[in-house]
Amino acid sequence: MKNLSIFQKLLFSHLFIGICTLLLVAYLFYHSSKDALIERTVAQLSSINHLKKIYIEDYFEGMQQSTQLLARNSPLLELTVAPQASRDTAATNRMFSLLQQEFAYQDLILLDTSLHLLYQQTQSFQFPADTSAKFTEIRQLVTNTLANSHPGEILVDGEYLLFTSAPVKNASGQTTGILLMRLPDGPMEYVLHLRDGIGQTGESYVVGADFRMRSHSRFFPEAAPHDMEVRTLATQNAFTNQTTDHILADYRGVPVLSAYQPLQIPGLPWVIISEIDLEEAMQPVFRMRTIMVGIGLGVCVVIALLTWFVSVPLSARIRELRQVVLQLSRGIWPKEPLIITSKDEIGQMKGAMNQLILGLQRTAAFASEIGNGQLASTYEPLSNEDYMGNALLQMREKLQSSQQRELILNRQRTSALLEGEENERRRISRELHDGIGQLLTAIQFKLNTLDGQEKVRSEIKAILEETIVEVRRISHNLMPSVLQDFGLEAALKSLCTRTAQASRLKVNFSFDTHPDSPPLSQEVSISLYRITQESIHNAVKYAQATQLDIIVDCEPDQVQLRIRDNGIGFDWEAYQQRTTHETHGIGNMRERTYLLGGTFGLNTRAGAGTTITVSVPQ
Known part of the structure; x- marks a missing residue:
């Protein structure tokens, strides 16, 4: 309570009883309504989920039966036993077009017993003539479906293809080929996207054992089902036949109400999930919550107005601060920091006033340092809107720029001096070499012509030769010709x-x-x-x-x-x-x-x- 402002203390004391009562009633009413609405919505979702589950299961069962019936068709047997050259391609295509209209499949594929392609009707995907590249997947599909009469799926180029299959047998019961019938995903997509009873955000979709969709998402219609990973709690519970909670996060990360169960389709370990956004399902409860919040705010406003009349004594403490502000407006700093006796608004204002005084003192000290030429001094403005501090920083930058320009001019002058020094070295070197050097050489030649006093002449000659060497050395050091x-x-x-x-x-x-x-x-x-x-x-x-x-x-x-x-x-x-x-x-x-x-x-x-x-x- 010591950290609260006076107004907060008064307000909380007046609001405590009223708000506690209001919150208790609102809590009980809100949660009872919410639980009832969730229970009703989940029951409706479960019913929709169950109906769609039955339709999908019946669809796959019917297509498997159609495949077995089609496998007993005599033209298929003829394709498995007749030589390639003896086929009438046009007639074969016409015959299978009629079969496609009758059985409503997307593509028909006929393989020999070695899993080599004999015929593909619509070329809806690129089936390899030699299945060695996908032999394991095709063999597993054929083995599972023939042994148990189960549908199956193969991942081709990032797309799951659904198949039913049946053996093609001759009159003696010997298997002469294998029929694969690709199922269209349109009927299943149509049922899943029916929106009756699931609101604006409701959705039903199918997920495979690899936690990737087998139907299109209504929220991401352009994305391929295989690209949509659904590793949510709903899919995990559906695969393990568990029910932990119906309020979950979906594959978008959005809270939803969810109903889920596994599909009973042999060979296809799928689950079907029906969901609706929690926000949409809870709209009636949210509206009621908004009304109750409005009522609570109204009560709080009334109590706050009453509390305002109690806050008049605070004006006396505010007058104390007014005197300090007037002194600062005349440039007079208090001799001592303001004493903070509480942590309410008045105490906070005193603390801010102390910080302002310290900031003004730092600004004055910084200005004094700049005036004394200490441009490397650091300073932090009181805020981004501290006009005085920012102006001082700009002045320091201008002075630094001026100092930098002066440094550049000094370097230019130094460069000129060094260049003049090198020119003078060249001149003196030439003078020594061309002037004094030649004179000393001439003296040496003249000395060689003199007769008499051989000892004196030898000493003078030695000194002269040493002088010539020294002059040459000085000339070389001044500016070496090399x-x-x-x-x-x-x-x-x-x-x-x-x-x-x-x-x-x-x-x-x-x-x-x-x-x-x-x-x-x-x-x-x-x-x-x-x-x-x-x-x-x-x-x-x-x-x-x-x-x-x-x-x-x-x-x-x-x-x-x-x-x-x-x-x-x-x-x-x-x-x-x-x-x-x-x-x-x-x-x-x-x-x-x-x-x-x-x-x-x-x-x-x-x-x-x-x-x-x-x-x-x-």
């Missing part, structure tokens, strides 16, 4: 060779190119070369490595560069915590990779070496 002339593979191979010669590193180099991979652009080649150059520098200077592996894989859609050493490595997370920005070398490699639209990865830990992975699109 990169421009022969491409990335030759440049990296030259870089690895020079690194191995100038240090104690063992450098392993691998460059694999897919046949469908396009040629590398100058921009990609220069960037990958600079990244490799920087990585080798770090490995030689800091890693204390003895082996360096450089692997390049050129695929049709991307180029991947992997550089790993067996050096001392370092703690990458600790390094990032100690420094607020990356070193120039690592930052330069990462920036070059991002400018190409690729991904940069660095994997290292203390004592386990370092691996740098760069992937850029082609």
